[in-house]
Amino acid sequence: MRKTALIINREYRTQIRQKSFVIMTFLAPLALIGLATAITFINHSVSNRQYVAVIDESHFISPELKSVENFTFSFFDSSKKSEVKRRLQKDINVLLIIPQVDDLSHLERSISLYSYKSPRINLLKELEKILSQKIANLKLKKNGIDSDLLKASEAHVQLKTISLKNSAQQIQQNETKSLLIGSVMYILMMFIIIYGVRVMRSVLEEKNSRIVEIIISSVRPFQLMMGKIIGTALVALTQFILLLLIFLAVVLVFQLCPLSLFTEIRGPLGEIHTFIQSLQSIDLGFLFGMFCVYFIGGYLLFSSFFAAIGAVMENESDTQQYSIIGSMILIIGFYGGVSALDNPNSSMVFWCSMIPFTSPITMLGRLYSGVSGLQIGSSLTVLVLSIWGMIALSAKIYHIGILRHGEKTNLRTLKNWFHL
Amino acid sequence: MQHLLSIHHLEKSYGEKRVLHSFDLNLFRGHIHGLTGPNGAGKTTLIRIINQIYKPDKGYVLFNGEKLLQKHIQQIGYMPEERGLYTNMCVGEQLLYLGQLKGMHKQEVRKKLGIWLECLDLEPWRDKKINTLSKGMAQKVQFIATVLHEPELVIFDEPFSGLDPLNVNLIRQEILTLKKKGHSILLSTHRMESAEGLCDEISFIDRAHKILEGTPVSIKNHFKEDRYGIQIELREQFLWEEFLRTHSVSEVKKHKNNCSFKINKPKQTSTEDLLRSLMSIGNIRTFQQVVPTLEEVFLQAIKNSRNA
Numbered sequence: 126m127r128k129t130a131l132i133i134n135r136e137y138r139t140q141i142r143q144k145s146f147v148i149m150t151f152l153a154p155l156a157l158i159g160l161a162t163a164i165t166f167i168n169h170s171v172s173n174r175q176y177v178a179v180i181d182e183s184h185f186i187s188p189e190l191k192s193v194e195n196f197t198f199s200f201f202d203s204s205k206k207s208e209v210k211r212r213l214q215k216d217i218n219v220l221l222i223i224p225q226v227d228d229l230s231h232l233e234r235s236i237s238l239y240s241y242k243s244p245r246i247n248l249l250k251e252l253e254k255i256l257s258q259k260i261a262n263l264k265l266k267k268n269g270i271d272s273d274l275l276k277a278s279e280a281h282v283q284l285k286t287i288s289l290k291n292s293a294q295q296i297q298q299n300e301t302k303s304l305l306i307g308s309v310m311y312i313l314m315m316f317i318i319i320y321g322v323r324v325m326r327s328v329l330e331e332k333n334s335r336i337v338e339i340i341i342s343s344v345r346p347f348q349l350m351m352g353k354i355i356g357t358a359l360v361a362l363t364q365f366i367l368l369l370l371i372f373l374a375v376v377l378v379f380q381l382c383p384l385s386l387f388t389e390i391r392g393p394l395g396e397i398h399t400f401i402q403s404l405q406s407i408d409l410g411f412l413f414g415m416f417c418v419y420f421i422g423g424y425l426l427f428s429s430f431f432a433a434i435g436a437v438m439e440n441e442s443d444t445q446q447y448s449i450i451g452s453m454i455l456i457i458g459f460y461g462g463v464s465a466l467d468n469p470n471s472s473m474v475f476w477c478s479m480i481p482f483t484s485p486i487t488m489l490g491r492l493y494s495g496v497s498g499l500q501i502g503s504s505l506t507v508l509v510l511s512i513w514g515m516i517a518l519s520a521k522i523y524h525i526g527i528l529r530h531g532e533k534t535n536l537r538t539l540k541n542w543f544h545l
Numbered sequence: 546m547q548h549l550l551s552i553h554h555l556e557k558s559y560g561e562k563r564v565l566h567s568f569d570l571n572l573f574r575g576h577i578h579g580l581t582g583p584n585g586a587g588k589t590t591l592i593r594i595i596n597q598i599y600k601p602d603k604g605y606v607l608f609n610g611e612k613l614l615q616k617h618i619q620q621i622g623y624m625p626e627e628r629g630l631y632t633n634m635c636v637g638e639q640l641l642y643l644g645q646l647k648g649m650h651k652q653e654v655r656k657k658l659g660i661w662l663e664c665l666d667l668e669p670w671r672d673k674k675i676n677t678l679s680k681g682m683a684q685k686v687q688f689i690a691t692v693l694h695e696p697e698l699v700i701f702d703e704p705f706s707g708l709d710p711l712n713v714n715l716i717r718q719e720i721l722t723l724k725k726k727g728h729s730i731l732l733s734t735h736r737m738e739s740a741e742g743l744c745d746e747i748s749f750i751d752r753a754h755k756i757l758e759g760t761p762v763s764i765k766n767h768f769k770e771d772r773y774g775i776q777i778e779l780r781e782q783f784l785w786e787e788f789l790r791t792h793s794v795s796e797v798k799k800h801k802n803n804c805s806f807k808i809n810k811p812k813q814t815s816t817e818d819l820l821r822s823l824m825s826i827g828n829i830r831t832f833q834q835v836v837p838t839l840e841e842v843f844l845q846a847i848k849n850s851r852n853a
Contacts, residue, residue: 335629
């Protein structure tokens with residue numbers, strides 16, 4: 126046990142000291158926050174107001190057009206067309222010419238937009254939307270229908286979902302929760318891939334540097350493999366906790382600042398504030414606990430598989446295909462989890478949350494949908510049994526593989542190894 | 546004298562391929578036992594079994610009279626042929642880790658580490674990373690890692706490969722010092738001159754079998770034939786020509802009347818008769834039985850074993 130602790134300690138200290146760990150843990154979140162802030166301020170520092178000159182020869186639309194938040198409409202007579210076109214490079218962004226038509230239905234395809242440079246797509250779409258609405262209103266008016274009355278009669282239904290199975294406890298399936306769980310599932314998937322592959326690289330490095338024979342003349346290969354896996358898992362958990370602390374620090378900053386500050390700065394920062402406010406309704410402690418349980422489970426399963434692959438292969442390029450296979454399986458689990466947010470009880474989602482290779486991620490997606498304790502227990506039991514089987518299999522392959530050099534390994538040679 | 550290591554009827558196969566067959570070996574306490582044989586003979590597998598990396602299919606190993614167990618690992622030091630260290634770790638940090646893996650306490654390692662680094666001129670490199678060291682220096686670091694915990698049994702697999710003559714001599718002296726201190730050493734090597742000068746006993750392995758064992762002198766004596774090297778000052782030319790015609794003579798070198806050659810003595814002829822014949826053709830300067838080198842014995846033993 127003391128020797129395994131020594132291996133865990135070495136693995137942990139080596140990886141924590143690596144530059145990639147510091148960059149991934151501290152600089153990447155700071156860079157993300159900096160980027161988001163920069164984008165927000167750039168967007169708000171650039172004026173979005175568009176000055177639109179309108180020449181309405183039909184006289185249908187101009188009485189209906191009123192300047193709104195992003196658009197200032199100026200109306201001109203058709204005789205001033207040339208003058209307005211000259212001003213296009215200066216104080217006017219675009220020129221809208223509405224021709225004279227007898228029938229409103231012809232108007233839809235007759236309006237032209239002039240600009241010196243290509244107009245922004247958003248501007249084009251917004252103008253189309255405003256004009257379509259105005260023409261529709263005119264059509265309704267022509268047919269004797271009051272558009273205000275029509276708008277007042279519109280209804281938007283929102284269903285409250287109540288699970289009878291869970292003591293009539295209300296299941297809160299709101300956007301915040303889905304976003305949070307989706308993010309947690311994504312982080313879980315990425316952590317398993319990143320750290321599983323890191324175990325594989327570490328095994329390969331020891332194998333190729335030939336130090337492994339010295340080590341396993343002092344400790345059992347199983348101890349070395351487990352020391353490596355546990356050491357790397359601790360690095361992952363350290364990184365996750367540090368990221369969580371950074372996240373909580375950001376939450377604290379947002380909570381301490383008054384809401385008015387964010388409403389003044391419209392856009393992403395305000396949305397982040399709203400998102401953080403709504404997090405209070407979620408049991409974050411439970412989510413963190415389940416994340417740790419499923420991370421450890423999924424990580425042990427995949428990293429022992431990756432350790433065996435690292436022991437069998439000769440160089441890093443050979444291992445890539447297996448990394449892709451592992452990643453593909455985890456991506457299936459992630460999509461199972463995403464489906465679970467929408468339909469937590471479909472048969473596909475159920476099986477994904479039971480099969481050990483996909484269950485660590487998919488089950489997280491089902492956690493807040495009223496999944497029974499029995500199903501969580503069954504999924505964890507299958508996962509634990511699979512981990513045991515995978516570690517036993519990988520340990521055997523690892524034991525032999527790490528001392529093999531210069532020979533291609535296939536299923537036949539693997540079979541022979543089991544006789545060693 | 547008690548054996549530190551006794552190997553009895555060891556059998557090991559990799560699938561269909563047999564790597565060790567009914568293998569026996571005894572290593573006396575405080576002795577250096579050489580292990581030699583061609584590539585793939587089974588030496589590394591034997592060493593890995595002693596290090597408990599592999600398990601034998603049959604047979605057993607006794608260490609200090611006890612069946613080899615995990616606890617004995619701390620009393621064995623092993624320097625494999627394929628050498629390696631963590632390239633990004635410092636010399637001191639690495640040796641501290643490897644020493645602790647062998648069951649030593651941190652303070653104990655630090656104390657002995659200073660002595661060894663001083664002894665092998667590595668003290669200035671204590672805080673340097675392995676990837677900044679020359680190959681010879683890295684090999685010295687590995688030597689320290691092997692003996693730091695003062696094991697009763699030290700196993701060296703090709704300890705001199707890749708070393709310059711200066712470092713070969715240094716490691717050789719250190720091995721002899723270990724022997725003087727009472728450590729028992731198992732030395733696997735292809736370098737016969739090293740084995741001859743260092744080893745108390747030698748075992749030759751070929752194709753999973755031990756084909757020969759003994760002290761270097763006894764092995765060479767066993768293989769020596771009735772072959773003599775002679776230097777003579779010839780008197781009668783016609784008698785010399787007659788001698789050549791009637792005896793199996795080779796490697797003849799003649800300068801004026803001085804002549805040197807080798808002769809295989811016929812079984813029916815006694816040494817006295819041969820000397821009498823030689824005296825009749827000239828004045829004998831030297832008359833010496835030819836003793837084969839270990840390398841010649843090795844090649845001959847393999848040939849005999851494969852023909853048998």
